[in-house]
Amino acid sequence: MRILLVEDDIMIGESLHQALKDDGYSVDWAQDGEVAYISLQSHAYDLLLLDLGLPRLSGIEVLRRLRTRGDDLPVLILTARDSVDDKVLGLDSGADDYLVKPFALKEVEARIRTLLRRRAGRVQPVMAHGGLRIDPATHRLDYGDKQIVLSAKEFSLMRALLEKPGAIYSRAQLEERLYGWNEEVESNAVEVNIHNLRKKLGSDVIRNIRGVGYTIGECA
Amino acid sequence: MNSIRRRLITSLLLTLFGGSLVICLSTYLNARGEVDELFDNNLKQVALTLQTRFAATGLGASIVDVPALSQETAIEEEEEFAIQVWNVGDGALIYSSHPKLLLPRQTGRGFHDFSYEGSSWRSYVAEAPQNVIQVSQPMNSRIDMMTEIALNIMVPILLLMPLLAPLNWWVVSRSLRPLSAVSSALEKRTPDSLEPLSPDHAPQEIRALIQALNDLLQRLQQALSAQRRFIADAAHELRTPLTAVQLQADLLERADSEEERRTGMKKLKSGIARSAHLVQQLLTLARQEPTAAQRPFTSVSLEALAKVVIEQNLPMAESKGITLALNSQEAVSIQGDKDNLQILLGNLVDNALRYTPAQGSVTLVTGVENGRPFLAVQDTGPGIPADEREHVFDRFYRVEGTGSSGTGLGLAIAKSIAEQHHAEIRISEGLGGKGTEVRIVFA
Numbered sequence: 001m002r003i004l005l006v007e008d009d010i011m012i013g014e015s016l017h018q019a020l021k022d023d024g025y026s027v028d029w030a031q032d033g034e035v036a037y038i039s040l041q042s043h044a045y046d047l048l049l050l051d052l053g054l055p056r057l058s059g060i061e062v063l064r065r066l067r068t069r070g071d072d073l074p075v076l077i078l079t080a081r082d083s084v085d086d087k088v089l090g091l092d093s094g095a096d097d098y099l100v101k102p103f104a105l106k107e108v109e110a111r112i113r114t115l116l117r118r119r120a121g122r123v124q125p126v127m128a129h130g131g132l133r134i135d136p137a138t139h140r141l142d143y144g145d146k147q148i149v150l151s152a153k154e155f156s157l158m159r160a161l162l163e164k165p166g167a168i169y170s171r172a173q174l175e176e177r178l179y180g181w182n183e184e185v186e187s188n189a190v191e192v193n194i195h196n197l198r199k200k201l202g203s204d205v206i207r208n209i210r211g212v213g214y215t216i217g218e219c220a
Numbered sequence: 221m222n223s224i225r226r227r228l229i230t231s232l233l234l235t236l237f238g239g240s241l242v243i244c245l246s247t248y249l250n251a252r253g254e255v256d257e258l259f260d261n262n263l264k265q266v267a268l269t270l271q272t273r274f275a276a277t278g279l280g281a282s283i284v285d286v287p288a289l290s291q292e293t294a295i296e297e298e299e300e301f302a303i304q305v306w307n308v309g310d311g312a313l314i315y316s317s318h319p320k321l322l323l324p325r326q327t328g329r330g331f332h333d334f335s336y337e338g339s340s341w342r343s344y345v346a347e348a349p350q351n352v353i354q355v356s357q358p359m360n361s362r363i364d365m366m367t368e369i370a371l372n373i374m375v376p377i378l379l380l381m382p383l384l385a386p387l388n389w390w391v392v393s394r395s396l397r398p399l400s401a402v403s404s405a406l407e408k409r410t411p412d413s414l415e416p417l418s419p420d421h422a423p424q425e426i427r428a429l430i431q432a433l434n435d436l437l438q439r440l441q442q443a444l445s446a447q448r449r450f451i452a453d454a455a456h457e458l459r460t461p462l463t464a465v466q467l468q469a470d471l472l473e474r475a476d477s478e479e480e481r482r483t484g485m486k487k488l489k490s491g492i493a494r495s496a497h498l499v500q501q502l503l504t505l506a507r508q509e510p511t512a513a514q515r516p517f518t519s520v521s522l523e524a525l526a527k528v529v530i531e532q533n534l535p536m537a538e539s540k541g542i543t544l545a546l547n548s549q550e551a552v553s554i555q556g557d558k559d560n561l562q563i564l565l566g567n568l569v570d571n572a573l574r575y576t577p578a579q580g581s582v583t584l585v586t587g588v589e590n591g592r593p594f595l596a597v598q599d600t601g602p603g604i605p606a607d608e609r610e611h612v613f614d615r616f617y618r619v620e621g622t623g624s625s626g627t628g629l630g631l632a633i634a635k636s637i638a639e640q641h642h643a644e645i646r647i648s649e650g651l652g653g654k655g656t657e658v659r660i661v662f663a
Contacts, residue, residue: 019471100459
């Protein structure tokens with residue numbers, strides 16, 4: 001899951017960046033509207049966290065351009081503007097949700113999960129496939145009646161693969177979902193994590209389609 | 221009690237009364253002159269007529285047969301005269317119109333004033349070839365007439381006074397009615413409804429008052445809405461550091477290693493310090509409000525002030541690797557509020573240190589420019605674009621793209637303290653067109 005965080009305040013940005021990374025998302029952090037818009041054009045994101053009072057290009061303008069382009073990326077506005085008019089403007093400009101500062105980390109995270117769930121067309125908070133059950137809120141993975149402990153990266157990988165069971169993801173696509181801009185991508189990170197997952201869950205859980213990529217297997 | 225109405229009524233009545241007195245007095249004096257002249261003319265006329273008669277007949281004794289006009293011992297009527305005729309030859313009194321009145325003979329022609337039995341008399345003496353004619357009249361007659369005239373004038377005026385008093389009261393009250401209209405209109409004003417008073421139908425004098433009140437109301441409204449805007453802005457601005465603190469605390473709660481806890485705690489503390497700094501700046505700004513009580517000005521040496529501020533900011537400068545220096549061109553002192561000036565200069569230096577990159581320098585300059593003392597802070601930072609220079613003094617304004625976590629209040633505070641000292645605050649490029657110079661020029 002790759003999220004673009006647009007926030008000009010360093011302290012808020014740092015904390016959100018840290019928290020979302022810990023949640024297993026890959027996060028890019030833009031500190032002004034221009035950079036945010038350029039990033040949106042050059043990368044595929046699953047979610048946009050958008051502050052409104054931004055230097056260079058306002059958050060509303062970024063949102064309008066995004067929607068004009070026909071992009072259906074889920075957008076959560078995070079702002080200090082609390083008036084009803086501001087909220088209406090934000091939502092009517094194309095935002096999917098609106099959160100007023102100050103907010104608790106838990107709430108942003110819950111709203112992010114909601115938006116991602118809706119985007120994937122799911123209603124159930126828990127993602128399930130065969131005997132696999134994964135809860136994005138608690139990072140808990142159950143296989144059959146066993147609870148399996150996963151690292152953050154392993155969890156991200158499973159979540160990506162379970163997003164659309166049956167879809168095949170290339171190594172590059174999975175890397176995109178695992179790492180943000182400033183993170184050093186370890187050359188064989190995807191392979192290493194998949195190797196570990198297979199060790200924990202069994203080798204047929206993740207299938208390798210030669211020359212194409214990886215997909216979730218039949219998990220009875 | 222100090223009342224315009226009472227003062228107006230009293231002074232109007234006093235003026236009226238005094239004026240009437242003056243008119244009465246002058247009319248009386250005038251009348252007295254006229255009466256004197258009239259009576260004197262009558263005296264003279266009678267005497268001269270008699271003189272002509274005697275001169276024509278030439279006789280002295282023949283009039284002795286003419287009966288006396290009156291046997292009274294006093295003259296009662298206004299038009300009554302006492303006539304006496306003496307023979308020039310032997311000086312014998314040959315005729316007296318009032319034989320019981322033994323008026324003394326006056327010597328010489330013309331008017332004479334004399335006393336007879338305790339009362340004043342006036343007479344005219346005319347001389348015929350053989351006779352001396354003396355026509356006399358008591359002054360009483362004149363005084364009676366004058367008194368009568370005076371009373372005729374004064375009585376109506378005195379009678380009018382009690383009638384004029386209520387009329388006066390009514391006129392004054394009526395004239396003061398626009399004032400009470402203004403005060404009842406003012407009573408309706410509240411801090412939420414400060415619309416101006418209508419000057420229509422108001423008399424000219426009140427119109428000036430209404431104009432002044434309207435100006436005051438307008439300034440009051442501006443001050444109040446500035447205050448409300450400031451509070452709204454302040455609340456809005458507090459959201460950002462509070463959000464940071466909230467998130468930092470949430471993260472700290474999740475930390476599961478000692479390392480993470482230490483980092484989280486450090487970040488939380490810096491977030492709290494930032495919120496505290498914003499609150500401090502807001503308080504400082506509120507204290508600079510023009511309505512706030514001002515401390516008396518004392519003599520402040522700009523050089524000493526700069527040294528104190530440099531001392532305070534040295535740790536921050538050293539930690540950022542910035543050279544902080546003083547360039548004292550001329551020792552100069554000004555009259556000012558030392559604590560506020562320290563806040564002003566402190567804010568300028570803090571700003572300069574915040575925006576100047578490492579290895580740069582911040583220099584404080586004190587001296588005299590065209591006879592006016594000045595303080596300047598020069599830095600080697602990125603500078604402020606010319607079109608943003610007038611906005612940097614606005615509250616909560618931050619130059620975009622600097623990535624600094626300032627409160628946006630430092631320069632607003634500096635400006636407000638400069639205004640308190642009637643000083644000019646200017647922003648320009650630093651030395652050699654690089655960086656920024658903020659200069660405070662005192663009057």
